[in-house]
Amino acid sequence: MKKLEVCELRIAQELASFAFEMQWKLDLNSEKECDQMNPKKEGRSWKKCKADWLLFRLREETLELEKAIACGTKEEIKREAADVGNFAMFIFDTAKQNRRVK
Numbered sequence: 001m002k003k004l005e006v007c008e009l010r011i012a013q014e015l016a017s018f019a020f021e022m023q024w025k026l027d028l029n030s031e032k033e034c035d036q037m038n039p040k041k042e043g044r045s046w047k048k049c050k051a052d053w054l055l056f057r058l059r060e061e062t063l064e065l066e067k068a069i070a071c072g073t074k075e076e077i078k079r080e081a082a083d084v085g086n087f088a089m090f091i092f093d094t095a096k097q098n099r100r101v102k
């Protein structure tokens with residue numbers, strides 16, 4: 001995956017900060033087994049997943065975020081928000097690259 005330096009991006013500092021947290025979570029989860037990332041075990045990338053499954057996972061992540069907001073720490077809230085952001089990004093990327101939406 002190509003990574004840009006933040007100075008190359010003309011985006012708000014808040015968005016850059018969120019994107020860095022999202023990347024941190026992606027890197028943290030990079031060793032997960034295929035069946036955790038992809039129900040059909042077709043490879044370990046969101047790029048192998050259909051948008052409807054990614055949406056299912058996004059909903060699960062929003063529940064985790066809800067729990068973190070209710071009784072978690074600030075760090076837990078940030079990390080769960082990044083998970084939500086990542087799954088939304090996966091769906092965005094799936095549609096943008098014309099991969100399987102359904």
Ligand SMILES: [Mg+2]
Pocket residue numbers: 061064079080083
């Ligand atoms: Mg999570």
